[in-house]
Every structure is written in C-alpha cells, then in structure tokens.
Amino acid sequence: MPIPGFFEGTGMPDPGWWEALWPDPAKVLADVGIEPEMSVVDLCCGDGWFTYPLSRIAREVIAIDIDGALLNAAKVRIAERGGAQNITFVEADAYEMAKAIRAPVDHVFLANAFHGVPDKPRLARAVHDVLKPGGLFAIVSWHARPREETTVLGAPRGPATSLRMTPSQTIAAVEPGGLTFQKQVEVSPYHYGAVFQRPPG
Secondary structure, eight states, rough: OOOOOOOTOOOOTTTTTTHHHOSSSHHHHHTTTTTTTTEEEEEETOOOHHHOOOOOOSSEEEEEESOOHHHHHHHHHHHTTTTOTTEOOOOOOOEGGGGGSSSSSEEEEEEOGGGGGGHHHHHHHHHHHEEEEEEEEEEEEEEEEGGGGOEETTTTTTSSSSGGHHHHHHHHHHHGGGGGEEEEEOOOSSEEEEEEOOOOO
C-alpha cells in the first residue's frame, strides 16, 4: 500500500544497478558542493546509497525519509560498512523537515526524487527555511531523455519519461522558493546536478 506523501516515481531500484550507475558516490557529492565540516540533510535518503559517503565527508548528516522501512534498510547498509556516529535518521515528510532539524544546515542534498514532488515550490521553500544564509541545495535528477534510452545493465531505468525534468524546468520550479541557481554539473551518464543557494545575509 502506498505511503501517503511518498513522491511519485521515486521508489528504490533493484539491487545491482544502483552500484553500476553510481560507482563513485563521493565524487557526485563533491561535484555538488559538499565539503568537510558541513552539516548536511540527505533528503528522501531512501535506502542510504548516498548517506554513508556523506557521513565520510560531512561533519553531520541528517537522513530524512517518509518511509520507515527504507530508513531501516539505510541503517543496515551503513552498519554493514562499519557504521557512522554522525548520522541522525529521521522519519518525516519532506515538506515538514523544519520540525525535525534543530538548527540551520549548510547543505540539503536530494537525489532522484524532485521529479516526483507534487508541489515543487513548496519543497523549495521548506529547503530554504532549513538552510543557513549562503547554504546550498543540490538536486540530482535524470535528464529528460526517453526512458528507453537510459539503460543500466541492459535494461531501461529511472522514472517514466513524462516525469523527467530539464534543468531549466528544475530551475523554474525551485527559484520561486527563494533559492538562486548557482551551477549545473553532470554527475552520471544520465543525471545532472542543479545547485542552488539561499542568498547570504
């Protein structure tokens, strides 16, 4: 049964092809501006593919997902890698993340979920409100290519073609939330990262 509030087209993939698509998650994180000593929200963290590498870079990681089962899978994944003391797991609705975050953060990282958000400006406002002035919001999204063209391990992968967003569509959806587009980076053969900033001051 679907979880109320679970974003469309954002379920976790079958084991195996995530690793094939993201062989170096730490590089993705660096490319979208995550640096040592940052406090970072891993928003819609799912089963934690990026959460552990985040914990190896950042000072503090708050891993948020609406699905408790996925959070448990993330905890298992991280325990299998030796654990991490700087991760806090929070079961929460992404729109309501401010209720779960004690102090403003340096960076909010969101991978493979923005395409399914029903009210994208609302989510951008929620991100704005938890960021420090000058803080960053990175969205990693599938390029708006037909799904049959985005193959991993010999099969089409990713969300439905109709859900995919161009970088310009992502920018148009985020900036009304009070965040300013900073840069775009290519982070996989099929993904781009769009980085936004809460204005300083």
